[in-house]
Amino acid sequence: MNAMDAGEALTDEIAISTKGLTRRFGDLVAVNQLDLSIPKGTIYGFLGPNGSGKSTVIRLLTGLLEPSEGEIAILGQTLKGHEEQLKSRIGYMTQKFSLYENLSVLENLRFVAAIYGVRGKASKSRIDDLLQQYGLAHRHQQLAGTMSGGQKQRLALACATLHRPELLFLDEPTSAVDPQNRRDFWEQLFDLSAAGTTILVSTHYMDEAERCHKLAIMEHGIKRADDTPRQLMQSMGAKVIEVSGEGLRQLKQQLSTLKDVISASQAGSRLRVLVNDAQQDPLGLLQPLCGNHQLEVVRPSLEDVFVTCTGGRHVG
Numbered sequence: 001m002n003a004m005d006a007g008e009a010l011t012d013e014i015a016i017s018t019k020g021l022t023r024r025f026g027d028l029v030a031v032n033q034l035d036l037s038i039p040k041g042t043i044y045g046f047l048g049p050n051g052s053g054k055s056t057v058i059r060l061l062t063g064l065l066e067p068s069e070g071e072i073a074i075l076g077q078t079l080k081g082h083e084e085q086l087k088s089r090i091g092y093m094t095q096k097f098s099l100y101e102n103l104s105v106l107e108n109l110r111f112v113a114a115i116y117g118v119r120g121k122a123s124k125s126r127i128d129d130l131l132q133q134y135g136l137a138h139r140h141q142q143l144a145g146t147m148s149g150g151q152k153q154r155l156a157l158a159c160a161t162l163h164r165p166e167l168l169f170l171d172e173p174t175s176a177v178d179p180q181n182r183r184d185f186w187e188q189l190f191d192l193s194a195a196g197t198t199i200l201v202s203t204h205y206m207d208e209a210e211r212c213h214k215l216a217i218m219e220h221g222i223k224r225a226d227d228t229p230r231q232l233m234q235s236m237g238a239k240v241i242e243v244s245g246e247g248l249r250q251l252k253q254q255l256s257t258l259k260d261v262i263s264a265s266q267a268g269s270r271l272r273v274l275v276n277d278a279q280q281d282p283l284g285l286l287q288p289l290c291g292n293h294q295l296e297v298v299r300p301s302l303e304d305v306f307v308t309c310t311g312g313r314h315v316g
Ligand SMILES: Nc1ncnc2c1ncn2[C@@H]1O[C@H](COP(=O)(O)OP(=O)(O)OP(=O)(O)O)[C@@H](O)[C@H]1O
Pocket: 025, 028, 030, 048, 049, 050, 051, 052, 053, 054, 055, 056, 057
């Protein structure tokens, strides 16, 4: 493929486009022939287990890592050769938040402002706004290293968005925070999205992935599916059957041996069984092993989609 191909696929409406994007580390293929087309203004999720290549994709898209093969276009420009130009239009928040722990909240923000060339009155006013917006005004003198996970996360988001990037990369941003902070964080992401920012966020949390406008399911560096959460659930190649009753541990083992059963996993006092769509009569398949148990066909969840896409190899 030549350098134009990914660029040609672009319209003004596309924020990220890749064609055949591949990255190897020795014999390991961390990202394998990835094609992406992410419209501007979207919150796009990368859902996958540890080691599925999510961070590597983000590092490739931010220009921190060179592809082994393939093309990347960001905000209408081929990435190769335009990394410096694009840097001012991109924000990046890493898993570890990358804060200067020995600097105060204010000093962290001033440092980032200086890096992006935001100076003088503009810097002061932007930092004041961010301190208010992210609930950090009363902590501006506190050392970053002494803050809680949720506070560090808010400061990291303030730093990553200080220069008003059009495109924001977030690598597992909520791994280190509690559910309330995760919810609040997502409210902030929707505010940014409503203001026109395109966001690519990696996660291994299903509830988080479900909030995205669109998402890719990754496994072993390969994109297994790519659509809206609703569409992924509607077009999943499996039926979901819940089984309730006694002796579920043993029943699970028995059901798992059936050819068309993709997975069986326990959730509370029920077994959630995924049966391949090719099976015409999923209840009839399970019934002989289920005796007096109750069986019910239920609506798929995103977790079911994930399990089906990955052939039951990463249950729950
Ligand atoms: N610099 C590197 N050198 C060698 N192997 C690497 C390097 N970076 C990543 N890998 C490998 O590439 C694969 C994908 O890693 P990556 O960090 O992208 O996955 P991930 O989905 O982000 O996982 P996690 O959620 O654990 O961060 C892993 O097997 C990892 O060990």
